[in-house]
Amino acid sequence: DGGITQSPKYLFRKEGQNVTLSCEQNLNHDAMYWYRQDPGQGLRLIYYSQIVNDFQKGDIAEGYSVSREKKESFPLTVTSAQKNPTAFYLCASRSTENTEAFFGQGTRLTVV
């Protein structure tokens, strides 16, 4: 089946540790996105990538890093510099700017 796979669904980490969230898509989409969803704040854009080996900061990029070495994959690293990392993280992709985005099921990260 075509779609976007985020793993794991739940992730627990100790404060001060970096953690990487996985996002894979087999839709052959060029653009990929990472959002953070917090209650009452909607979806806030962390990073996005329009093509392989290129990515841009979104609105809340501080404390996060990404890579786009393959078209299918766009992993997000939550670093120890992120002050409030506990959140629900959503990955999305879309074909071009004139199409809708498709979303993964999300990863809930809890930092203790």
Added chain:
Amino acid sequence: AQSVSQHNHHVILSEAASLELGCNYSYGGTVNLFWYVQYPGQHLQLLLKYFSGDPLVKGIKGFEAEFIKSKFSFNLRKPSVQWSDTAEYFCAASQAAGNKLTFGGGTRVLVKP
């Protein structure tokens, strides 16, 4: 900066009532507009989208939205809601010639049976 704002954080209404959710965007130029829905425990799904043409857009499950360029608005409507419409609704926008996709803060809708 490009932004999307949704006027209501929470809406509570009874079944068969009409629903209208406000959305405003701050982009200049040509924009693409979207409404997504997130049912409890499910991933985001597209309700409808506007790229060009008829400003009144019809989506799934009886939803529609109207693009009013002069007001920078893209409000979502449904004439008669059902209990199953209980969900969180998100408005989103991107420039027609760009890939940055920005979402609003979301509106939680609770439909009482």
